[in-house]
Amino acid sequence: xxxxxxxxxxxNDLHALADGRLAPQHAQALRERLGxxxxxxxxxxxxxxxxxxxxxAGMAQEPLPxxxxxxxxxxxxxxxxxxxxxxxxxxxxxxLLAFGLGWTLHGQWPPxxxxxxxxxxxxxxxAQQAAVAHAVYQPEQRHPVEVAAAQQEHLVQxxxxxxxxxxxxxxxxxxxxxxxxxxxxxxxxxARAQFMxxxxxxxxxxxYLGALDGADTGETAFRLHADGPVPAFYWLDQGFGYALxxxxxxxxxxxxxxxxxxxx
Amino acid sequence: xxxxxxxxxVPALRRYARVLTGDAWAADDLVxxxxxxxxxxxxxWRTGSNLRAWLFTLMHHLYLNQRRGALPSPTLDIDTLHxxxxxxxxxxxxxxxxxxxxxxxxxxxxxxxxxxxxEDMPYADAARVLQIPVGTVMSRLARARVRLRxxxxxxxxxxxxxxxxRRLK
Numbered sequence: 001x002x003x004x005x006x007x008x009x010x011x012n013d014l015h016a017l018a019d020g021r022l023a024p025q026h027a028q029a030l031r032e033r034l035g036x037x038x039x040x041x042x043x044x045x046x047x048x049x050x051x052x053x054x055x056x057a058g059m060a061q062e063p064l065p066x067x068x069x070x071x072x073x074x075x076x077x078x079x080x081x082x083x084x085x086x087x088x089x090x091x092x093x094x095x096l097l098a099f100g101l102g103w104t105l106h107g108q109w110p111p112x113x114x115x116x117x118x119x120x121x122x123x124x125x126x127a128q129q130a131a132v133a134h135a136v137y138q139p140e141q142r143h144p145v146e147v148a149a150a151q152q153e154h155l156v157q158x159x160x161x162x163x164x165x166x167x168x169x170x171x172x173x174x175x176x177x178x179x180x181x182x183x184x185x186x187x188x189x190x191a192r193a194q195f196m197x198x199x200x201x202x203x204x205x206x207x208y209l210g211a212l213d214g215a216d217t218g219e220t221a222f223r224l225h226a227d228g229p230v231p232a233f234y235w236l237d238q239g240f241g242y243a244l245x246x247x248x249x250x251x252x253x254x255x256x257x258x259x260x261x262x263x264x
Numbered sequence: 265x266x267x268x269x270x271x272x273x274v275p276a277l278r279r280y281a282r283v284l285t286g287d288a289w290a291a292d293d294l295v296x297x298x299x300x301x302x303x304x305x306x307x308x309w310r311t312g313s314n315l316r317a318w319l320f321t322l323m324h325h326l327y328l329n330q331r332r333g334a335l336p337s338p339t340l341d342i343d344t345l346h347x348x349x350x351x352x353x354x355x356x357x358x359x360x361x362x363x364x365x366x367x368x369x370x371x372x373x374x375x376x377x378x379x380x381x382x383e384d385m386p387y388a389d390a391a392r393v394l395q396i397p398v399g400t401v402m403s404r405l406a407r408a409r410v411r412l413r414x415x416x417x418x419x420x421x422x423x424x425x426x427x428x429x430r431r432l433k
Contacts, residue, residue, distance in 0.1 A: 019380055020384075044413055045409050048409060048412060048416075049381040051358070051359075052362070052377070053381065053382060053384075055279075055359055055362065055363065056279050056283060057279075059278055060276075060279070064271075064275070065292060067296055068274055068292065068296055068299065069271070069274075071296060071299040071300060071303065072270045072271045072274050072299055073270075073271070074299075074303055075302050075306060076269065076270045078303060078306040079270065079306055171395070174391065174392070174395045174396055174397060262321070262325065
């Protein structure tokens, strides 16, 4: 702040000024240092921003079309219910949500098959297998994956064919994770796939997926599997199980799982 | 206090969609789809997290999917539309002019500019909504501002005497 040689002003400073993203003092100090050309550019951007903000400004007061209003109300109901669950559960919400769901989305966990192979049990086993697969391949230096990210197209085609479903590779670049590659693994009901991602710090996470018995309807909430070698968040969606495992804090892992789920 | 009610966010979603797509019907369809999708994905929203950013993220996904599904012709249409609409006397409607120029920006630049300027979203939130790094937000924002200014200039010169916008050295 009290630098004798302030760093040169760049474009991002001008954007931050135009968008009012700086503290008033900081902004004032910056404005005083602007050259003629920057001042002119800033003025143009500020004017542009002002004009953009007037576009359809009246829509804020317009009554909403009925379909939008009723869908928003439906969403609100669901959100309120979830807020309630979170309040009860606090940090253990993912666990509570899992049980709460038995009641809310009764139909989504179809009644168990025969014997002990309930869908819930097989989903938990799935998560355990995911965590183990993570622990086995994550430390590999030379062969962490069978097909590397460089051959991404081939990887997706190959695994889609083996798993019998067209797969999409989630992109986690915004979260700081790059794809390392993927591999084929055996599972209880056939093939499963594992995709590995790594961040700049060298931390690796894996997405494990495959067909799962009893997962044929709808989708479920995220559940946390905390008993394995690494924590995993897992969920079911249209007949497939998904588990994201990694040695991360729950919040961070859940954020990544959310990003994955949104892209699938 | 932040807005926590869904309904509080709908006008902003509509307005953003309106300017993004340039079409009132398409915009309301997009918002409707977004809310429907949010109903299906509501379990993913965590209480206390940024509801606005979450809704905008869902909408952006749907918008991208729609664009991917659509024929590449709309870009052409907009240009021809632009030619056609250029006929009315200049300067009649500044807002219309601005909207027309916005539609001539590449969609990914338009989205960044609208989130940042129209929606007054922090850069980090815009990055989250668009699922791109903040650095990419900044570079797209820069290109969008420069390009929009270029597009607007002929119109501005034809209209009122340019004041702050263009000062010749």
